[in-house]
Amino acid sequence: MNLLGKTYLTLLVVGAVALNGCNKAYTPTVTVVPNPLEVHGDSVAFDVTGQLPLKKLKKKRVYQVDGFYKYGDQTIKIGSVEYKGTEYPKSKTEMPTISKHFAFAYKTEIGNGDLVATGTNYNSGKTKGKTSPEFPIAKGLITTSRLFEKYYHIAYAPHGYNDQEELIPTNVAFFFDQGKHKLKKSEMEGSQGKFLDAFIAKKNVTRTISVIGTHSPEGTESKNSKLAGDRASVIEKYYKERMGHFNQKAYVDSIKFVAKGIVLDYEPLRKELDLDTANILTADEKSQVLAIVNGSGSFESKQMELSKLKCYKTLFKKIYPKLRNAKTEILTVKPKKSRAEIALLAKGIVDGTLKPDTLTKEELLYAATLTPILSEKAAIYSASIKISDNWVAQNNLAATQLEMAKKEINDTEKGKLANQAIEHCKMSAQYKDNAESHCNNAAASWMLQDREKVIVESEKALALPCSEDLKKGVNAMLGAVAIREGRYPVAINYLSKSSDSTFVLFDLALANLLKKDFNAAKGGFATVQAKDPSYAMGFYLAAVTAARLQDETGVITNIKKAVALKKSLVDYALSDLEFKNYWNSENFKNALK
Secondary structure, eight states, X not given: OOOSSSOOEEEEOOEEEEETXXXXXXXXXXXXXXXXXXXXXXXXXXXXXXXXXXXXXXXXXXXXXXXXXXXXXXXXXXXXXXXXGGGOTTTTTSOOEEEEEEEEEOOTTOOSEEEEEEEEEEXXXXXXXXXXXXXXXXXXXXXXXXXXXXXXXXXXXXXXXXXXXXXXXXXXXXXXXXXXXXXXXXXXXXXXXXXXXXXXXXXXXXXXXXXXXOOOSSHHHHTOTTHHHHHHHHHHHHHHHHHHXXXXXXXXXXXXXXXXXXXXXXXXXXXXXXXXXTOSSOHHHHHHHHHHHTSSSOHHHHHHHHHTSTTHHHIIIXXXXXXXXXXXXXXXXXXXXXXXXXXXXHHHHHHTSSOGGGSOHHHHHHHHTTOOOHHHHHHHHHHHHHHHOOHHHHHHHHHHHHHHHHHOOSHHHXXXXXXXXXXXXXXXXXXXXXXHHHHHHHHHHHXXXXXXXXXXXXXXXXXXXXXXXXXXXXXXXXXXXXXXXXXXHHHHHHHHTSOOOHHHHHHHHHHHHHTTOHHHHHHHHHHHHHHOTTOHHHHHHHHHHHHHTXXXXXXXXHHHHHHHHOTXXXXXXXXXXXXXXXXXXXXXXXXXX
16 A cells, blocks of 8 residues: 555544443544655645544534644644534434544654544533543654755855956057058158057067058059058068067067958948048038948949049048058957966955055955965955955855855854855845845855745846856755745746756755656656766655655665665664655665665
């Protein structure tokens, strides 16, 4: 007989009760669903259906059944039902029947016990009568719903420091005479040439040099299709020569040179018109030029149209020369402190031996990520708050305190850290309403058993811009809370939108088990086992699932692996009513050895 899930247990109980003034015995029938009793949320709820035998309940009699849950030396009063003879006039041909829902609050100290009842038979209008001895009607308790993984998602805000290589662009432009690609002496000795020499002399670490040559639209320029490319090549050659001049010839091969020409393209002209802040051309004249270059027709035909404009002389003399150039973009590596240097400077700032401005705010926040020691992280974030209070430092200090709380064994200290984290989360949100602080507030509240606040803060986090990782983490916490509250379909919805971490997959499989979708649970725990073959609880609850499916082979296979990974599960299994049907099985006993 399957004792789990929606099962029915019928007990034939002999209760010595007084009927019509004399002691007689008869057999009430009691059905309890579920049996064994199960914990869901904060309560143990069950339905009881009781039937009295035919012809036993007399018109002027009352038969009262009182229920109790007994564990150890403790007793919990459950409730009562009354069969009043006046309400069952057909008791000779129809069994008096009452169905009623009961529940009692669950506390962790409540252990396995028995749901028992007593029967009292008395005359209507009287309060006393003969009471039978206690008789058991169900076993308890199954606490599988409390085996969820209490996942905490801790979110650090971005420190804002780019620890990767950054390239800084530097631009230099050299201009050429009409139709020529020879670099003029005036250009080499002019401001651009001097700037380039000074730049090269600094020995900047250079990654890429892009040289783009252009030409103006008139015939002498546009007819020479090589002109723009030649101008680019000339500047590339000149740059390499200047590197040799400054004894950097050995570094030439480490630089990527890209030289190309823009040919028969009006885009350079459009850009020059945009840059014409001196209004060499009036707004109306610019409109006329743009109407032509943006219209239909070949490059040459557009130039012919431009030459007919009244403003063409100005265009030719003042704008076109700016198009006869080779523009160079030099990408050099931005100088940065090494990680070791940042870490050392941050230590000096924390202990007060260095000035607070030794590092930028972003560098100091980045320094906290360079140490695995949580106390050092917390000290750096605290220093950042003192120097320049900001939402990132407040949030990340809270996150660090939560990491410390997760490792704390002492419950008082754990609670203290969680409460401190909540205060910093509040400060972070005051500076900037951010998803990370609400996520961390939810995690801290989860540590403090405040499920309502977990939900409120999680919803606030999800309503703000946040990363996919944070969304998945928040959904994992909401899923665990929903399991704790007995809302299994809701839990499945949240957990299905979370990550594929071992704990999340485990909670998802557990939610399906508690929802009594045993096939989904079986597949889920198989996935957990494949994800982490060393996770004992994945095998233990797979065994529970097999028990509910009455699959003894599955029970034995999985429980054997579970206890091999975690010996403490042996005693747990021997008291777990999920396996009550297998306690006397030799195969089950051998699997626990």
